[in-house]
Amino acid sequence: MASRYWVVSLPVKDSASPLWNRLQDQISRHSFDTPLYRFSIPNLRVGTLDSLLSLSDDLLKSNSFLESVSHKIRRQIEDLERVSGAESNALTVDGVPVDSYLTRFVWDEAKYPTMSPLKEIVDGIHSSVVKIEDDLKVRLAEYNNVRSQLNAINRKQSGSLAVRDLSSLVKPEDIISSEHLITLLAVVPKYSQKDWLASYETLTNYVVPRSSKKLFEDNEYALYTVTLFRRVADNFRTTSREKGFQIRDFEYSSEAQEGRKQEMDKLVQDQESLRGSLLQWCYTSYGEVFSSWMHFCAVRIFAESILRYGLPPSFLSCVVAPATKSEKKIRSILEGLSDAANSTFWKSEDEAGMAGLGGDVDGHPYVSFTINLL
Structure with missing residues (x-):
């Protein structure tokens, strides 16, 4: 599975099929090891130009938030599996592997009606992920509280004789x-x-x-x-x-010693129970957050494409998984197919420098942004 993908859109002059065929042909001839997929976006509600411009200002910030929550839950899963020594399970979204969900993306009309205003869709996605992040904080605090109590007891039992609990050493x-x-x-x-x-x-x-x-x-x-x-x-x-x-x-008190043992046993059981439930919750929530993030990306590519190419909507969106060695060649192919007369403007030194610093600056004559799965 690739860990980094580009989501791009190219302007379509006639129908999408010839452009898609040309893109496939050039990728296969010049960078045959680069996977290429269609990124299907439905006809969303455009609204006014002012509303799109206003929405565009919030898209980058919201994307960073969605990406960070996705990675946070993923890291939590890895931490929980490492502590428990459990075998890692493949992450899925609606029963589909994460990379397959991205490369075979299908818009969920029931959850996000296409006739809803774009801002309403984006705000709904943001709010749902905020709730998930808040839930994660509460569950994680409960789990870490039990872990802290256990660690405190273990320190008392394993520290030096100057500080440790002596009850287990004295008969x-x-x-x-x-x-x-x-x-x-x-x-x-x-x-x-x-x-x-x-x-x-x-x-x-x-x-x-x-x-x-x-x-x-x-x-x-x-x-x-x-x-x-x-x-x-x-x-x-x-x-x-x-x-x-x-x-x-x-x-010495046999009753107190037995009480400490029971407390320890209960904390161990509580920790295992909380760890199991937290891990299961993380698996489920990761799928929900990732699905929300991909729908957000669909809105983002749609909005940016309208602002870049104008109305009516006529663009080809796709997902590319380039190897590092192939990036320059893929960029060159995409630029050649964008038919942009102002490509020199898009490769200005300032923007190219910002992109090199890891920013999400679209310094290309086509819409492009990166999705990091890890």
Whole structure:
């Protein structure tokens, strides 16, 4: 599938068929590897010249918006599939592959009546895509909120011993808690473990001898227990801190531990459910946005062609998928078939420079703009 297409229109002097045949013939002879398709546009309601000029001012801005929403949803699909490890599904519009929808475009009369004013069609397309983008923001915020909660829990469980949740590292048998005795948890720098083992019994009075046991060790710290009389616990915390040992507040509770596990399980389930529903919504919405964008492009090529070539509407619109190496040759063919006496004007240095900067400037003697699918 090509990722970049040109939508162009050429003025027709007589009937469209001879021009289409000449275009096909020249493409096949000079750039045979360039796909070429008719872009069928119905007879839309022209309105007044002033209304077309006014509409033309809004077309470029609206096109940029529609294109950005299309790409935003596509990137969201890619992100969701990458996170879940799911196999990518081909994007479709009304059950048709995206590139096929563009190259075989058919106007949806039921959705966009051709007798409606062009501005009404354009405004309707813009409004519907705005609603989709707003819906995406709400759904994405809900999904990211759950992800953030999970990430916060995971950081607590996978961070260093100085900050992580200790409940998964401590068993009931590691803790003594009675009227007179208490077990504290000490976070000791790895390089200070010998100092801890040599000094913890003397950091205060009434420490149970040989009561310290290492429970866990990470890259920076080791986690030790120490049992002592409850009434000297505060003094032990103070002297430990002076020695560079951190006493972590901890109270073992099987109920709290089970509650945390249930919360974690629920968040994981919520995340998977939201991810699945968001992905499905993105697939559907991408099709809706892309269809709206292509109808907008049809209005745009129609309006610009009328402004360029005049009335009555007599032009051939088509879709070209040029390879980079063939672009100059294709442009030359299109220019030769446009029969424009003022082609020198259309290739003025200023406009050519703007086009080279990536602008959507039509520096050609025919109507042309680019559709980027990716």
